[in-house]
Amino acid sequence: MKISIWSYANLERVYGVAFSLARFLRAQGHDVRVLYVGEVDKRFVDEDGIEVRSIRSPARSGLKRALVFWWGVLRARDRSDAILMVGTRSALFSWPFWSLRRGRTIVFAYELDGDGRMEAVANRLLRAVDHVVEVNGHRARLRAVIARRPDAVIRNVPDxxxxxxxxxxxxxxxxxxxxxxxxxxxxxxxxxxxxxxxxxxxxxxxxxxxxxxxxxxxxxxxxxxxxxxxxxxxxxxxxxxxxxxxxxxxxxxxxxxxxxxxxxxxxxxxxxxxxxxxxxxxxxxxxxxxxxxxxxxxxxxxxxxxxxxxxxxxxxxxxxxxxxxxxxxxREGRPFARGGGFPVYEAELASILPLLKRPSTSP
Missing domain, CATH: 3.40.50.2000 (Glycogen Phosphorylase B;)
Structure with a gap:
C-alpha cells in the first residue's frame, strides 16, 4: 500500500513521533512518503527507505505558511492508497486535495485548534475524513463532543x-x-x-x-x-x-x-x-x-x-x-527503577492497522 504522511507543522520541531509512524508503516511493507513544512527545501530517501520531503516556509504560522503547505501538497501529486495527516491543521490546510481523492484518509488529531472559526471548520472537516486518531482517553472524549468519536487512541509514548x-x-x-x-x-x-x-x-x-x-x-x-x-x-x-x-x-x-x-x-x-x-x-x-x-x-x-x-x-x-x-x-544520583507500565509507540500504532484495511468512504 502506498501511504502519504502530510504535516503542516515542522516535524523537526514538533510531532517527531510522525517519523516513528513512518518507520512503523514501512516495516509493515508499505511504501511511505512524508511531506511537511520545514525550514529548508530538501528531498531525500532515508535509511529505512522512506521518501522525505521538506518544503521551506519563511513563516512559522499564518496564511503564508498555509499557502506553502497547500502548494506543496498540490505539487506532490500523490496517488496514495491512504493519506495520514498529522494534526487537524494539516487536514484543514490540505482540503480539498484529500477530500477529492480515492483512498483512506486518517487524521492524527494532535491539536485542539484555537477558538472561533478555525476550530469550527477544523472539527467539521474531521467528520468528513475516514478515521480520526487521538492521543489519550481524555482528548478522545472531548473530540467526541466537539467533532466525532475517534476511531483509535494512540499515546505518545517513546518508540x-x-x-x-x-x-x-x-x-x-x-x-x-x-x-x-x-x-x-x-x-x-x-x-x-x-x-x-x-x-x-x-x-x-x-x-x-x-x-x-x-x-x-x-x-x-x-x-x-x-x-x-x-x-x-x-x-x-x-x-x-x-x-x-x-x-x-x-x-x-x-x-x-x-x-x-x-x-x-x-x-x-x-x-x-x-x-x-x-x-x-x-x-x-x-x-x-x-x-x-x-x-x-x-x-x-x-x-x-x-x-x-x-x-x-x-x-x-x-x-x-x-x-x-x-x-x-x-539517592546520591541513583535513578529510580521504574518499569514504565506502558508499551512502546510501535505497539500503540498496531491499533491503526485495521483502519488501513477498512474501505474508504471518500467519493
Whole structure:
C-alpha cells in the first residue's frame, strides 16, 4: 500500500513521533512518503527507505505558511492508497486535495485548534475524513463532543529505538551536578518556561539549562531578561539529536522539568490543548528514572516515586525543584527503577492497522 504522511507543522520541531509512524508503516511493507513544512527545501530517501520531503516556509504560522503547505501538497501529486495527516491543521490546510481523492484518509488529531472559526471548520472537516486518531482517553472524549468519536487512541509514548537508548543508559554510571535542573524540548510559551525560570530564581537550584528549538527569538529574550540572583545561571542551548540529549540529561541533571500550563494560555481550546497534552518527554523521564517536576495532568500517570507534581505558580515550582533536588541528593544520583507500565509507540500504532484495511468512504 502506498501511504502519504502530510504535516503542516515542522516535524523537526514538533510531532517527531510522525517519523516513528513512518518507520512503523514501512516495516509493515508499505511504501511511505512524508511531506511537511520545514525550514529548508530538501528531498531525500532515508535509511529505512522512506521518501522525505521538506518544503521551506519563511513563516512559522499564518496564511503564508498555509499557502506553502497547500502548494506543496498540490505539487506532490500523490496517488496514495491512504493519506495520514498529522494534526487537524494539516487536514484543514490540505482540503480539498484529500477530500477529492480515492483512498483512506486518517487524521492524527494532535491539536485542539484555537477558538472561533478555525476550530469550527477544523472539527467539521474531521467528520468528513475516514478515521480520526487521538492521543489519550481524555482528548478522545472531548473530540467526541466537539467533532466525532475517534476511531483509535494512540499515546505518545517513546518508540522502541528511544526506549532502547534509555535502557542502555542505565548501564552507565551517573555523577550529576547536584544543583542543575535541565529541560529538553521545544522552548515555547505554552511549555510554561517563563514560570519555570521565575520559580528557579526562588529555588535552591543554581543552574537551569533549557535545550531545544525555540518558538521565537522574542521569547528567548524574555526568558533571559527575568532577574536572577547572582549565584544562579540560566543557559539556553540549541537543539541536539535525541540520543545526545538523553545522554546529557542522564549524565548531568540532578532533576528534570516537564511543564504544560493551561491556566495562563489564551483561548479556551488552547487551554484544553495543553491541559490534555501528551508530551513524549513525560514518558521518557519516567523511563530515565531521574526525579522531575511537572504539573498535574488528568491524562498522565501520577504518584510515582520521584515525580513531583506542583500547581501553576512560581512558589510551587520553586518548592517542587527543591524537593526534586533533595530527592536526588538522598539517592546520591541513583535513578529510580521504574518499569514504565506502558508499551512502546510501535505497539500503540498496531491499533491503526485495521483502519488501513477498512474501505474508504471518500467519493
Amino acid at each position: 522502541r529505538k528511544t526506549a532502547g537508548q534509555i535502557s542502555a543508559l542505565h548501564g552507565v554510571p551517573r555523577a550529576p551536578n547536584p544543583h542543575r535542573i535541565m529541560y529538553g524540548g521545544l522552548i515555547a510559551h505554552y511549555q510554561g518556561l517563563d514560570l519555570l525560570v521565575r520559580g528557579f530564581a526562588q529555588s535552591e537550584a543554581r543552574e537551569l539549562e533549557l535545550i531545544g528549538n525555540h518558538e521565537e527569538a522574542a521569547y528567548l529574550d524574555m526568558l533571559r531578561a527575568i532577574p536572577l540572583p547572582p549565584d544562579k545561571r540560566l543557559t539556553i542551548t540549541g537543539p541536539m539529536p535525541r540520543p545526545v540529549l538523553l545522554q546529557r540529561l542522564w549524565a548531568e541533571a540532578a532533576a528534570l522539568v516537564c511543564l504544560y500550563p493551561y491556566r495562563d494560555i489564551a483561548g479556551r481550546m488552547n487551554r484544553l490543548n495543553t491541559k490534555y497534552a501528551e508530551p513524549t518527554k513525560y514518558y521518557e523521564y519516567i523511563l530515565l528514572g531521574i526525579p522531575f517536576v511537572t504539573f498535574r495532568h488528568p491524562s498522565l500517570p501520577q504518584g510515582e516515586d520521584g515525580i513531583f507534581t506542583v500547581s501553576q505558580s512560581e512558589d510551587a515550582i520553586a518548592d517542587g525543584l527543591n524537593r526534586a533536588l533533595a530527592c536526588s541528593r538522598t
